[in-house]
Amino acid sequence: MKCKPKLGLSVFIFFFYLAAVTSDLDSDRRALVAIRKSVRGRPLLLWNMSASSPCSWHGVYCAAGRVTELRLPGNGLFGSLPIGGIGNLTQLQTLSLRFNSLSGPIPSDFSNLVLLRYLYLQGNAFSGEIPSFLFTLPNIIRINLGENRFSGRIPDNVNSATRLATLYLQRNQLTGPIPEITITLQQFNVSSNQLNGSIPNSLSGFPAAVFEGNTLCGKPLNPCEGIAPSESPNSPPPPGKKDSDKLSAGAIAGIVIGCVVGLLLLLLLLFCLCCRKKKKEETVPSTNAQRTVAAPTTSTAAIPKETVVDVPPASGAVSKDLIFFVKSFGTFDLDGLLKASAEVLGKGTVGSSYKASFDHGLVVAVKRLRDVVVPEKDFRERLQVLGSMSHANLVTLIAYYFSRDEKLLVFEYMSRGSLSALLHGNKGNGRTPLNWETRAGIALGAARAISYLHSRDSTTSHGNIKSSNILLSNSYEAKVSDYGLAPIISSTSAPNRIDGYRAPEVTDARKISQKADVYSFGVLILELLTGKSPTHQQLNEEGVDLPRWVQSVTEQQSPSDVFDPELTRYETEGNENLTRLLKIGMSCTAQYPDSRPSMAEVTRLIEEVSRSSGSPNPVSD
Ligand SMILES: *[C@@H]1O[C@H](CO)[C@@H](O)[C@H](O)[C@H]1NC(C)=O
Numbered sequence: 001m002k003c004k005p006k007l008g009l010s011v012f013i014f015f016f017y018l019a020a021v022t023s024d025l026d027s028d029r030r031a032l033v034a035i036r037k038s039v040r041g042r043p044l045l046l047w048n049m050s051a052s053s054p055c056s057w058h059g060v061y062c063a064a065g066r067v068t069e070l071r072l073p074g075n076g077l078f079g080s081l082p083i084g085g086i087g088n089l090t091q092l093q094t095l096s097l098r099f100n101s102l103s104g105p106i107p108s109d110f111s112n113l114v115l116l117r118y119l120y121l122q123g124n125a126f127s128g129e130i131p132s133f134l135f136t137l138p139n140i141i142r143i144n145l146g147e148n149r150f151s152g153r154i155p156d157n158v159n160s161a162t163r164l165a166t167l168y169l170q171r172n173q174l175t176g177p178i179p180e181i182t183i184t185l186q187q188f189n190v191s192s193n194q195l196n197g198s199i200p201n202s203l204s205g206f207p208a209a210v211f212e213g214n215t216l217c218g219k220p221l222n223p224c225e226g227i228a229p230s231e232s233p234n235s236p237p238p239p240g241k242k243d244s245d246k247l248s249a250g251a252i253a254g255i256v257i258g259c260v261v262g263l264l265l266l267l268l269l270l271f272c273l274c275c276r277k278k279k280k281e282e283t284v285p286s287t288n289a290q291r292t293v294a295a296p297t298t299s300t301a302a303i304p305k306e307t308v309v310d311v312p313p314a315s316g317a318v319s320k321d322l323i324f325f326v327k328s329f330g331t332f333d334l335d336g337l338l339k340a341s342a343e344v345l346g347k348g349t350v351g352s353s354y355k356a357s358f359d360h361g362l363v364v365a366v367k368r369l370r371d372v373v374v375p376e377k378d379f380r381e382r383l384q385v386l387g388s389m390s391h392a393n394l395v396t397l398i399a400y401y402f403s404r405d406e407k408l409l410v411f412e413y414m415s416r417g418s419l420s421a422l423l424h425g426n427k428g429n430g431r432t433p434l435n436w437e438t439r440a441g442i443a444l445g446a447a448r449a450i451s452y453l454h455s456r457d458s459t460t461s462h463g464n465i466k467s468s469n470i471l472l473s474n475s476y477e478a479k480v481s482d483y484g485l486a487p488i489i490s491s492t493s494a495p496n497r498i499d500g501y502r503a504p505e506v507t508d509a510r511k512i513s514q515k516a517d518v519y520s521f522g523v524l525i526l527e528l529l530t531g532k533s534p535t536h537q538q539l540n541e542e543g544v545d546l547p548r549w550v551q552s553v554t555e556q557q558s559p560s561d562v563f564d565p566e567l568t569r570y571e572t573e574g575n576e577n578l579t580r581l582l583k584i585g586m587s588c589t590a591q592y593p594d595s596r597p598s599m600a601e602v603t604r605l606i607e608e609v610s611r612s613s614g615s616p617n618p619v620s621d
Pocket residue numbers: 048049050051052
């Protein structure tokens with residue numbers, strides 16, 4: 001049994017290879033022409049039929065000489081998809097035809113699309129059954145068929161799609177039960193269909209709203225009534241029945257509430273006892289938890305409006321001393337630090353940040369680390385290494401404090417906040433637009449800092465390069481923060497696909513290579529030039545990351561189409577340098593680590609660009 005599907009797949013892949021060898025861009029072009037014959041809509045009529053390559057056609061995106069993406073969302077297309085159309089685009093990875101008026105079934109030759117990752121057909125009038133071969137496409141990640149007229153049952157083989165993360169089937173006419181789903185879906189919606197039966201346990205964690213508008217039962221909806229295998233499916237339950245449902249639900253709620261209240265009382269009692277015992281040893285930072293929650297989670301350095309709080313109290317049980325690396329900022333002790341007035345700066349991946357202002361005028365940033373996973377000795381060794389680093393474009397680590405309950409890092413305070421806040425912050429709020437000189441200077445400064453880190457030894461990397469970790473001094477010099485902390489912080493979650501900065505080969509956030517740093521830095525450059533946030537929802541929803549978006553736009557259109565309008569508005573000339581920096585950013589985001597340049601090389605290239613654009617080098621070392 002187990003061999004069969006594998007054999008099928010390998011035979012399939014073999015044929016696919018045969019097909020790939022014999023077919024090429026011409027065949028892709030023929031397929032697109034076939035679609036144009038059967039689907040109506042102005043955008044397709046505008047395709048330039050005298051061009052021999054289809055890669056310049058609206059909505060068609062190529063890579064390595066083949067069509068890899070077809071995106072025609074909201075283009076008023078109608079008609080049905082032909083056989084020998086999309087199914088012949090054998091290198092297709094993304095298909096987005098959402099929000100058109102397409103009808104008819106999903107053609108059977110979609111089963112050829114073995115590279116397809118993202119399928120967006122929502123908001124059309126497609127009908128027929130959902131073909132089961134969609135779930136055997138080996139690379140499929142997102143399937144969105146919502147708001148169509150699909151009928152019949154949800155195929156039983158959903159679990160064959162081992163990489164599937166999104167399954168949206170809402171607002172169709174699907175009937176029958178939801179099959180047992182054992183793969184881990186991140187997004188799921190079957191609301192407003194005609195499904196019946198009980199909700200599989202594995203899906204009970206999704207909100208009730210994604211099941212509503214059906215005749216389903218079981219968690220998170222109302223519990224199923226007995227075994228009830230032969231209940232009337234599509235007709236509403238008789239009124240008497242409904243009442244008994246309500247009664248039993250009420251009874252269950254009562255029992256649950258009773259239990260919860262009892263448990264809470266017990267916990268409260270335990271908590272009081274514990275508190276009394278511990279009070280003499282340490283101050284529990286309980287109020288502080290609320291403050292951190294209140295802090296904005298969007299960007300690390302977005303300063304909330306005057307939230308004045310105390311710096312987190314720390315237990316003095318182990319060591320009362322701050323360990324200083326730099327004394328030129330002035331010295332203070334832990335008590336002094338804790339008494340300084342403080343303001344929440346933000347909550348980042350490694351912990352929360354505070355701004356601490358002393359009465360005598362000194363201002364520092366305090367980072368309270370969370371989830372430190374290494375023993376004290378390793379922690380102190382690591383900090384010793386970080387404290388020995390000194391570079392004009394690194395935020396200076398002034399001191400640290402370690403105890404069992406508190407790990408604090410004291411940094412120099414950067415008044416301008418983060419690049420992220422500056423690029424994506426509230427534009428109406430008296431925000432200064434960033435011109436080319438400033439952006440090039442920031443890119444160069446950050447490159448120099450990372451180069452410096454990499455030059456220390458071949459295993460040292462930053463590990464967390466992103467725009468919220470690039471802080472700015474008063475004169476808009478880049479100051480890189482949060483460097484080298486990844487190895488001592490637990491990676492609470494598996495590497496996040498949606499984290500737009502992470503190199504594709506990274507599987508453990510604590511082990512980031514220098515080449516992975518180069519990738520993240522490349523994304524940062526693209527962010528600086530496009531003004532688009534790599535974590536932007538719109539990009540992710542389409543299944544595109546920033547490097548791929550830049551790549552496809554520059555291939556189709558002029559590179560100048562990707563630049564932040566704020567950047568090009570004031571630039572009469574010098575676009576050439578923008579393009580040069582863009583190319584550097586793109587080379588850093590090469591798929592394979594070995595194809596990426598080293599950070600030293602990148603720095604040299606950016607130095608050339610900023611020299612030739614005559615921008616003053618803000619920092620030289
Ligand atoms: C169509 O393509 C041909 C050949 O590439 C080109 O000469 C012509 O200018 C294009 N027409 C338009 C309207 O872009």
